Amino acid sequence: MLSFTFNSSRPTCNFFHSPLLPCPLPLISHRRTIKLRRKPISAITISSSNPQPPYLPSSNPPPGQKLYQPFRPPLSKSPIPPQYVNLDTNARLDVLTNRLGLWYDYAPLIPPLIQDGFDPSILEEITGIAGAEQNRLVVGAQVRESLVQSGVDAETLQFYDQDGAGLLYEIRLLSASQRAAAAKYMVENKFLAGDANELARAIKDFPRRKGDRGWYCFDYTLPADCLAFMYYRQALENREPELRTIALEKALSVAVSNEAKTWIRKELDGNDGDAEGQGRDGGVVDGVKVPVVRLNLGEIAEATVVAVLPVCGAGDRGREVLEAPLEYECKGDFGIVEAEKEWSRWVVLPAWEPVVKVKKGLVVVAFSDARALPWRVNRWYKEEAILVVVDRGQKEVVADDGFYLVLSEDELKVERGSILKEKGREESLGSVVIVVRPPREDFENELAHDDWE
Structure with missing residues (x-):
C-alpha cells in the first residue's frame, strides 16, 4: 500500500504571455494541501493494442462515475523496454529519478505511472523531471518509435540518443514520411531545437x-x-x-x-x-511596390510581436482616413494601447516588416470587395474582403509602379502611380504598404502572377 500527502510549501506562479506585454505577469496561487486518494498502486504492463477508452462527458454517465474527470495523457505508443517490464512501481520511479538508461528507454514509463494515479506535479517532486519535460520525453519517444517503424537507419537514430527528445518533439505534427526526411536533414545539418521548430513550421506551412x-x-x-x-x-x-x-x-x-x-x-x-516585379499572389515587391499576403489561420495567435492599427471603412469617402489617429503606442506594464484620440475600430496584425518599418501614420482600410484593387477583370479574380494598410505620411504620387489610396467617383480605390500621373493627380490619401487577404482553408483558384493590371 503506497500513498502520498503533499503540502505545497510556497505559492506557485503561473504566467500569461502576451505579445503586447514587456514582461510576464505573475498570478498568485493560494496555498493549498493536495491529498491523494488512498488506493493501491501496482506496476502493470500496458498493451498498446488494448488502450483504455477516453473519458467523455455524457448526459447519462455510468453509476458511480463522475461527469468531470481530471486530464490524463494518452497511453504511450512506445513499447516499454524488456528490462523495465517486470519492475514494480518503486523501481520504475527509481529508474526515472536516476535516469537509468537512455531517455527513450525510460520515457515510456511515465504514462503508466500517471494512469496509476500519479499527477505530473507529484512525479516532478519525486523524480525531478518537470511536467513540460515529461511531455517532451513521452512525445519524443513516440516520434522516435515512428522513425524506427519507418525504417530510418541506425546512424540517424543514434544522433538522437543524447538529448534528442527536444528535437524530435518539434517534428511531432509531421507525417511519418515527413518525420523521417526531417530527422535525416536535422542530423546532416546538426540542428538545435529552435532550428527544428522552424523546419517543422516550414514543412507544415508549405x-x-x-x-x-x-x-x-x-x-x-x-x-x-x-x-x-x-x-x-x-x-x-x-x-x-x-x-x-x-x-x-x-x-x-x-x-x-x-x-x-x-x-x-x-x-x-x-x-x-x-512575372517581373510581382510578388506573392500577384503583389509587387521591388522598391516601393506592394506585397499581397494571405493571413494564415492562427498566425496572429502564434506571433511573438503584433501591430495594433486603426481601421477605417471604405464607404465614408475618405473621411475616416483623414480623422484616424496618427500616433498610437503600447505603454505601461500591461502594454495598454494609447492613441492621441479616441477611435472605435482597431485590428491586430502580425508585425510584418513593411508594417513595423512605418513608425507613424498607418491606417487600415477595410474593403468588403477585393475589386477595389486593380485586378485584371478579364481573368478570374477573387471577390472577398481585404484589408489595405496605408501610410498616410507618403501622400505624394512618386513611383509609377507604386499603389496609392485615392478617392475616385465618391468611393475609395487603389490605383497605380502611373495611372494617377496620367490623370494629372500628384497627391493621394496615402501609399499602400501591404494588402492582407483573409485566412482560408481552400487555396484553389488563387490569383495568378499576371492578374495585376
Whole structure:
C-alpha cells in the first residue's frame, strides 16, 4: 500500500504571455494541501493494442462515475523496454529519478505511472523531471518509435540518443514520411531545437501557400526546399532591398532542387522572366511596390510581436482616413494601447516588416470587395474582403509602379502611380504598404502572377 500527502510549501506562479506585454505577469496561487486518494498502486504492463477508452462527458454517465474527470495523457505508443517490464512501481520511479538508461528507454514509463494515479506535479517532486519535460520525453519517444517503424537507419537514430527528445518533439505534427526526411536533414545539418521548430513550421506551412509566387518551383518532398521557400517568401515581404537580398541569399544557400535554385537566382538578378516585379499572389515587391499576403489561420495567435492599427471603412469617402489617429503606442506594464484620440475600430496584425518599418501614420482600410484593387477583370479574380494598410505620411504620387489610396467617383480605390500621373493627380490619401487577404482553408483558384493590371 503506497500513498502520498503533499503540502505545497510556497505559492506557485503561473504566467500569461502576451505579445503586447514587456514582461510576464505573475498570478498568485493560494496555498493549498493536495491529498491523494488512498488506493493501491501496482506496476502493470500496458498493451498498446488494448488502450483504455477516453473519458467523455455524457448526459447519462455510468453509476458511480463522475461527469468531470481530471486530464490524463494518452497511453504511450512506445513499447516499454524488456528490462523495465517486470519492475514494480518503486523501481520504475527509481529508474526515472536516476535516469537509468537512455531517455527513450525510460520515457515510456511515465504514462503508466500517471494512469496509476500519479499527477505530473507529484512525479516532478519525486523524480525531478518537470511536467513540460515529461511531455517532451513521452512525445519524443513516440516520434522516435515512428522513425524506427519507418525504417530510418541506425546512424540517424543514434544522433538522437543524447538529448534528442527536444528535437524530435518539434517534428511531432509531421507525417511519418515527413518525420523521417526531417530527422535525416536535422542530423546532416546538426540542428538545435529552435532550428527544428522552424523546419517543422516550414514543412507544415508549405501546402497552405499553394498559388504563391514561385511555389511550384520548390519540391515539397525535400525539407530543405520547404525551408528555402519560407526564407524566399519572407524576402518577398521585405521592402528593404538590402534585407530582401540577404533573405534571398539565405534561401539560395538552403535550397536543394535545381528548379528552386534557378528561381531564386532569377529573383536575385531581378529577372524572373514570368512575372517581373510581382510578388506573392500577384503583389509587387521591388522598391516601393506592394506585397499581397494571405493571413494564415492562427498566425496572429502564434506571433511573438503584433501591430495594433486603426481601421477605417471604405464607404465614408475618405473621411475616416483623414480623422484616424496618427500616433498610437503600447505603454505601461500591461502594454495598454494609447492613441492621441479616441477611435472605435482597431485590428491586430502580425508585425510584418513593411508594417513595423512605418513608425507613424498607418491606417487600415477595410474593403468588403477585393475589386477595389486593380485586378485584371478579364481573368478570374477573387471577390472577398481585404484589408489595405496605408501610410498616410507618403501622400505624394512618386513611383509609377507604386499603389496609392485615392478617392475616385465618391468611393475609395487603389490605383497605380502611373495611372494617377496620367490623370494629372500628384497627391493621394496615402501609399499602400501591404494588402492582407483573409485566412482560408481552400487555396484553389488563387490569383495568378499576371492578374495585376
